[in-house]
Amino acid sequence: METIRISEEEKEFGFDQLGKIIKEYDVSTIVVGLPKNMNGTIGPRGEASQFFAGELERLFGLPVVLWDERLTTMAAERVLLEADVSRKKRKKVIDKMAASMILQGYLDSRK
Template sequence: MERILGLDVGDKTIGVAVSDPLGLIAQGVTTIRRTSIKNDMEELKNIVNQYNVSKVVVGLPKNMNNTIGPQGQKVLNFVEKMEKVLNIEIVLEDERLTTVSAERMLIDGDVRREKRKKVIDKVAATYILQTFLDRR
């Protein structure tokens, strides 16, 4: 069965989540440390192949007034490159407040600050993907 990939693209890291084969539940997989666009694409290609991914959901950071700011533009540029390399359907998901929600959940779960830093992107990617899955 094909799965759906969820990404939280940041300047330094990319949080990665993947759906279960039925497309119901999102699960955090890894955090990619960004070194170069070439390496980012190589790692994503490996994950897409490993999990038999048919679609990618990318969190698009928007301003509260629904406009696209500098960070949103970086994500759009990244998605453009991804489309060329991966040749796969890519969906943009409004990700306003996902990192905030992810942080709150980790704090509520008593996760220490150092540990939160390591997993926040993966958890945010899980939120982005789960939001998409729930809406389908």
């Protein structure tokens, strides 16, 4: 799994890289993590994710699913701690692991 970092400040959203991945793997649906507040409301980060999802849909013409990502980073951190992964290694893989959990949650919901 590849994690693409985006930078709003630098106006870098990874669209070129995503386009290559979409073609290479014949992607049919895109899943984007939606950071909600713990009370279920959408804050500034969630609004940015919604905008990003809209741009993906517009650029690639594919359905985009926004998936609640609350607690995924904490869950990933817990798994890595239980596996006795060093702090340095955890920092390198935490985003990928959280992304995997988001995608798995979406896939499990389709069963």
